[in-house]
Amino acid sequence: MEINFKPIAFVKNSRSVPTDDHWESIIxxxxxxxxxxxxxxxxISTFSHLEIIYHFDKLNKNEMVYAGHPRGNKNYPLTGxxxxxxxxxPNAIGLCTAQLLExxxxxxxxxxxxxxxxxxxxxxxxxxxxxxxxxEIRQPEWVSDLMKNYW
Amino acid sequence: MEINFKPIAFVKNSRSVPTDDHWESIIxxxxxxxxxxxxxxxxISTFSHLEIIYHFDKLNKNEMVYAGHPRGNKNYPLTGxxxxxxxxxPNAIGLCTAQLLExxxxxxxxxxxxxxxxxxxxxxxxxxxxxxxxxEIRQPEWVSDLMKNYW
Numbered sequence: 001m002e003i004n005f006k007p008i009a010f011v012k013n014s015r016s017v018p019t020d021d022h023w024e025s026i027i028x029x030x031x032x033x034x035x036x037x038x039x040x041x042x043x044i045s046t047f048s049h050l051e052i053i054y055h056f057d058k059l060n061k062n063e064m065v066y067a068g069h070p071r072g073n074k075n076y077p078l079t080g081x082x083x084x085x086x087x088x089x090p091n092a093i094g095l096c097t098a099q100l101l102e103x104x105x106x107x108x109x110x111x112x113x114x115x116x117x118x119x120x121x122x123x124x125x126x127x128x129x130x131x132x133x134x135x136e137i138r139q140p141e142w143v144s145d146l147m148k149n150y151w
Numbered sequence: 152m153e154i155n156f157k158p159i160a161f162v163k164n165s166r167s168v169p170t171d172d173h174w175e176s177i178i179x180x181x182x183x184x185x186x187x188x189x190x191x192x193x194x195i196s197t198f199s200h201l202e203i204i205y206h207f208d209k210l211n212k213n214e215m216v217y218a219g220h221p222r223g224n225k226n227y228p229l230t231g232x233x234x235x236x237x238x239x240x241p242n243a244i245g246l247c248t249a250q251l252l253e254x255x256x257x258x259x260x261x262x263x264x265x266x267x268x269x270x271x272x273x274x275x276x277x278x279x280x281x282x283x284x285x286x287e288i289r290q291p292e293w294v295s296d297l298m299k300n301y302w
Contacts, residue, residue: 001271003156003206005242008233036241039218042231048289050233053204053244055154067190080193082159082201082275085282090187091156093204093274095246097284112285120152123244124233129288130298131236133248134263137280138199147281 007120008036016117023114024151032106045103049127052113055120056092076142158271159187167268174265175302183257196254200278206271207243227293
């Protein structure tokens with residue numbers, strides 16, 4: 001069973017090499033792909049945040065590692081790929097909740113998107129308060145350490 | 152440009168017909184697909200919440216409507232597809248933040264997942280506090296009305 005997707009938009013920003021950290025300063029434009037009409041963005045600026053689903057298209061096709069130490073750091077526990085957010089994962093799907101700064105025609109401008117220049121976007125969904133996590137979020141200690149320079 | 156994906160897991164639950172509302176009572180199991188080793192779930196129970204990215208595989212292939220009134224309700228403003236979360240969308244990707252209840256071997260049990268029985272899952276990511284929306288979430292009034300019976 002295979003599922004075929006076509007990019008609905010592309011990312012434009014100043015970062016062309018995959019990098020782990022310091023994303024806060026990167027402002028990105030997302031421009032609709034040719035086959036998507038401009039009206040697909042109608043009313044989008046009534047939302048403050050968007051979930052951007054994208055494709056890590058620059059990955060090397062190495063053999064998949066299904067469990068490992070996050071960022072190869074032996075101080076972090078051995079963790080399965082679905083307990084990590086790293087890009088080398090089955091289907092190579094990225095997901096980030098970005099802040100919408102501006103909308104003009106076929107382009108939106110966003111902050112807090114961790115995707116490099118040229119990245120194909122698969123979907124954009126508005127953040128609804130009603131879809132926020134229910135109850136308190138619990139995560140292991142290594143996450144805060146790994147994320148300390150991310151933004 | 153086409154991108155090919157293969158399901159990494161499948162949803163099992165008691166809802167077999169696509170339905171808009173009342174998801175809170177539906178507990179789902181997500182079982183890894185055959186080609187994914189069990190270790191992909193190692194350590195997953197150290198997280199309370201998971202982002203489940205899935206494929207709306209039961210959609211009719213009607214012509215895509217790129218802007219419309221959410222749920223066909225004329226009281227809601229005309230809104231582009233990327234300002235809505237409805238399933239009839241380019242690439243038919245669903246996304247929901249579920250609460251993890253239990254992990255045993257190749258299966259996890261979750262609450263607050265709005266996908267029906269048999270749904271192919273494309274990715275599972277742990278919720279990191281550091282990836283939560285930055286700043287206050289703003290959304291138009293129609294969203295709370297549309298979502299009032301969702302959970």
